[in-house]
Amino acid sequence: MIRVLKPGLQTTIQSRPRIGLRHRGVPSGGAADQLSLALANKLVGNKWDAPALEATLIGPTLLFDKSCSVSIAGGKVATTLNGAPVKSHECIPVRVNDELAIGGLLSGARVYIAFSGGLQFESVLGSASTNLQAAFGGVDGRALQAGDTLRALARLADNAKTPDEFRPRSLASVALRTCEAMETDLLDDAQRTVLFESKWQVGQRADRMGMRLGGALLDVTSDGRMPSAAVFPGTVQCPEDGAPYLLSVDAGTVGGYPRIVQVARLDLHILGQLRPGDRLRLLRTDPDEAVDLLRAKHDYWREWLPDIAAII
Amino acid sequence: MLTRSADDQFCLSVKSTADAQALAVQIQESNQWLDVVPGINSVVVRFDAARMEPDDAEYRLRKIVDHGIEPLAIPEQIVEIPVAYGGNNGPDLERVCKSLEITQPEFIALHTAKVFPVELVGFTPGFAFIGELQSQLHFPRRKEPRQSVPGGSVAVADSRTGLYALSSPGGWNIVGRTSLRLFDSAAEDPFLLSPGMRVRFVPLQNGDQQ
Numbered sequence: 001m002i003r004v005l006k007p008g009l010q011t012t013i014q015s016r017p018r019i020g021l022r023h024r025g026v027p028s029g030g031a032a033d034q035l036s037l038a039l040a041n042k043l044v045g046n047k048w049d050a051p052a053l054e055a056t057l058i059g060p061t062l063l064f065d066k067s068c069s070v071s072i073a074g075g076k077v078a079t080t081l082n083g084a085p086v087k088s089h090e091c092i093p094v095r096v097n098d099e100l101a102i103g104g105l106l107s108g109a110r111v112y113i114a115f116s117g118g119l120q121f122e123s124v125l126g127s128a129s130t131n132l133q134a135a136f137g138g139v140d141g142r143a144l145q146a147g148d149t150l151r152a153l154a155r156l157a158d159n160a161k162t163p164d165e166f167r168p169r170s171l172a173s174v175a176l177r178t179c180e181a182m183e184t185d186l187l188d189d190a191q192r193t194v195l196f197e198s199k200w201q202v203g204q205r206a207d208r209m210g211m212r213l214g215g216a217l218l219d220v221t222s223d224g225r226m227p228s229a230a231v232f233p234g235t236v237q238c239p240e241d242g243a244p245y246l247l248s249v250d251a252g253t254v255g256g257y258p259r260i261v262q263v264a265r266l267d268l269h270i271l272g273q274l275r276p277g278d279r280l281r282l283l284r285t286d287p288d289e290a291v292d293l294l295r296a297k298h299d300y301w302r303e304w305l306p307d308i309a310a311i312i
Numbered sequence: 313m314l315t316r317s318a319d320d321q322f323c324l325s326v327k328s329t330a331d332a333q334a335l336a337v338q339i340q341e342s343n344q345w346l347d348v349v350p351g352i353n354s355v356v357v358r359f360d361a362a363r364m365e366p367d368d369a370e371y372r373l374r375k376i377v378d379h380g381i382e383p384l385a386i387p388e389q390i391v392e393i394p395v396a397y398g399g400n401n402g403p404d405l406e407r408v409c410k411s412l413e414i415t416q417p418e419f420i421a422l423h424t425a426k427v428f429p430v431e432l433v434g435f436t437p438g439f440a441f442i443g444e445l446q447s448q449l450h451f452p453r454r455k456e457p458r459q460s461v462p463g464g465s466v467a468v469a470d471s472r473t474g475l476y477a478l479s480s481p482g483g484w485n486i487v488g489r490t491s492l493r494l495f496d497s498a499a500e501d502p503f504l505l506s507p508g509m510r511v512r513f514v515p516l517q518n519g520d521q522q
Contacts, residue, residue, distance in 0.1 A: 022349045023336065024503050025434040025477070025495075124497050134437045134478050136497035179318045182354075228432060228441065229351030232321070232358065254351055254434035262318035265361055290319035291361045298362060309362040 001065045002115070002150040008060040008102065010207075012130035013121055013138030014112075016049035021125060022253040028233060029137075030129045032208055032249050033110055033272030035168065035301075036074035038311045040114035043071035043091045045157040048307050050118030051128040053144075055111050056207075057275065059102025060144060062113075067095045069116040069157035075108020075273055076170050089162040107170035109206070109275035117153025132208065133250060166304040172278055176267045177285040177293065181235065183258035186220040194218060195261065200244070200280040208250040211274060217242035220258050231255040234263030234271065236282070246271070264290035266297050269312050314373055320346075320361040322373055325354050326381070329431040329443065333507045334384045339376055350507060352432060352441075384508050390427055391509060393475070395466050396516045397423075397488040404485035408451050408468065419487070420515050422446050428473065430509045438477030438495030440505045445471050457483035464489045466513070473513075475505070488513075 004011075014037060017030030031037035031054055038048035053060065059077060072079055072088040079086050080101045086092050088111070094100060102111065121128035121138060130138030139148055187195060194216050203212030213236070220238050231237065235247045237257040244260065248271050263271065264285055274280065285293075294312075301308040317323040326332050329352050336350035339357060347358040359369040397420050398405040409419050423445075432441040445468065453469035458481065461467070465476040467484030474484045477494035494504045505511070 019346060022347045023433065024506065025437045025439050125502065131437075133480060134495070134497065141497075182315065182317045182323050227352035227354075228434070229323075229354045230347075230349035230356035230434075232318075232347075232356075252435040253349065254432065259317075262321065264319045266319075285319075287316055287319040288366060291366055294319070294361055 002152060003063040003065070004060055004144050004146055004148040004150070005063050005099070006061040007144040007146055007148070008055045009058040010056040011060045011144040012054050012132065013051050013119060013128055014054040014130060015051040015128040017249070018125050018127050018129070022230065025253050026125060026134075027131070027250050027253055029131050029249050030127060031112065031272065033074060033112070033269050034311050035269040036110070036272070037112045037114075038305050038307070039089070039162055039166070040071045040073040040112040041118070042305060043073070043089070043157070043160045043162065044069045044114050044116040045160075046114060046116070046118050048305065048311055050114065051121045052115065052119060053113040055102060055113065057109060058104045059111055059113070061099065061101040064094045064098045064100070065096055066152075066154040067093070067156060068152050068154055069093055070100065071114050072102065072111055073114075073162070074111035075105040077105050077111050078103040089167055091157050091160045093156055105275070107172060108273040110272050115152035116155050116157040120151040120153075131250065163304060166301070170273065173280075174270055174274070174278065175281040175283050176270060177264040177290055178236070178261045178282045179264055179285055179287045179290055181259040181262040182229070183220070183226065184260055186258050187218065187260060188221065191218055191220070195244075196282055196284045200282065202274045202276055202278040202280060204276045206274060206276050208248055210245055210247040210251050213244040213246055213280065218244060218260070220260070226256060226258060228254045228256045229259075231259060232262070234268050235259050236261045236263070248272070264294070266290065266294040266312065314370065314377060316366070316370070317356065321356055321358050322370060323354055323356050324373065324377060327353065329353065330383065330429075331381050334381050335377070336507075337384060338382065339373070342372070342376070344372070349434070350432065387509055389510070391505065391511045392514050393466070393490050393492055393511050394516050395488040395490050395513050401489035402466070402487040404454070404467075405487040408485050408487060412448065412451060414448065419449065422449055423473070423487070424513045424515050427510050427512050430505050430507055430511060431472070433503070433505060433507055436478050436480050437497075438503055438505070440475040440477070440494065442473040442475065442511060443471060445473060451485060453483040454485060457481055461486060462489070464491060464494075466490055
């Protein structure tokens with residue numbers, strides 16, 4: 001048993017996304033940064049999508065009553081085991097009565113804490129992932145609270161470290177490859193220049209639903225509404241007020257605002273690490289080129305994460 | 313019309329919501345797509361760009377479109393939705409009726425007179441868009457959306473009724489509430505409604521058990 005002493009700011013159980021239910025209104029959800037979830041699980045010998053903790057901005061403090069192995073990947077964070085510093089991207093053996101304290105994130109927005117054997121949670125609609133809006137999955141569909149208990153398997157993983165070349169760098173300034181979407185045409189040439197040349201800033205209320213992008217306002221040549229149509233993680237909508245909104249993993253599945261651009265699949269995992277105030281560029285990318293880049297990225301990562309094509 | 317709408321998406325534009333539903337079912341049958349999501353007048357298909365060439369995805373979709381849209385059979389069954397209208401259950405009903413210059417009983421009589429099709433399920437799990445309201449009932453959405461609309465709320469906006477399966481923020485005008493569970497993640501089939509189904513609203517009298 002693992003006891004939650006402090007829950008952190010918003011810590012949830014996350015695993016694989018829910019695929020193929022968007023036409024019933026169920027968002028894909030799952031880890032907001034699937035690559036980091038996979039990296040954490042790899043270090044404790046799990047399948048990439050074993051249920052783990054996703055902590056947001058401030059991590060939890062956990063007390064163990066069994067020996068097991070844990071690992072941490074994602075944003076930059078200071079962690080202690082019984083007061084002594086331990087590192088991310090390394091398998092950490094813990095023993096009975098050990099206390100693991102994950103601090104505030106120094107960069108990035110989320111860290112993933114994986115446990116050997118995976119956290120034991122039932123699958124709901126194909127995944128153990130927590131959906132906070134609809135309140136299902138994980139611990140009763142909610143974020144962790146002090147006093148919650150989690151079940152992992154008492155087993156120790158072999159020592160492992162993530163090789164240097166597979167440790168993602170956290171940056172406070174990122175560029176996302178994006179492709180034209182269905183309503184990009186509602187922006188004239190000048191407005192497209194604003195879209196692709198502006199340095200956008202992630203809004204204060206960034207969460208698993210999405211984030212407002214500040215820094216400029218866009219003028220769409222319509223009344224700002226259209227017949228409801230499918231949206232996805234990475235869709236950038238432009239509501240009536242002209243401030244673009246970037247959808248993330250838990251966003252609604254259909255929307256009525258113009259879809260002005262779509263983040264390409266290969267960069268979707270980065271959305272999970274964007275925190276309020278981060279700077280962001282949207283790079284105009286040809287869709288076929290984005291597919292080529294996705295496959296090249298898969299080829300790079302496959303050596304460390306053989307399932308990479310299911311992860312990103 | 314078939315349009316590439318991102319690196320791994322194609323959008324098919326259609327004439328009607330019924331066409332969108334029928335086409336989505338036809339595309340889904342081939343069972344080779346990550347998502348097939350109908351909208352009011354479109355279907356968006358997401359393919360697995362790691363395994364399928366974009367040209368190949370386009371070719372397969374074009375073949376389905378060229379084959380023509382086969383209308384879905386209209387289901388015999390009509391799902392009855394009991395609704396407690398007005399008062400605390402429908403806090404916007406009074407204001408909507410005043411603006412539409414009809415009485416609340418007139419609104420309820422019209423809203424319960426017709427069998428309506430489910431046009432779309434989406435936004436949140438189980439949220440149902442139900443069309444098309446009689447023109448006397450068309451009313452714009454609220455200028456200021458509510459931070460929280462209770463689950464079970466029956467609401468109207470523009471030409472549609474929306475059923476809030478779960479509590480969520482929302483801008484539709486709440487006219488009543490149903491006790492039916494539209495989404496239950498623990499049930500074998502978690503969804504009460506799906507696109508193409510037909511519903512009728514049944515008014516609960518004051519004092520009826522919700």
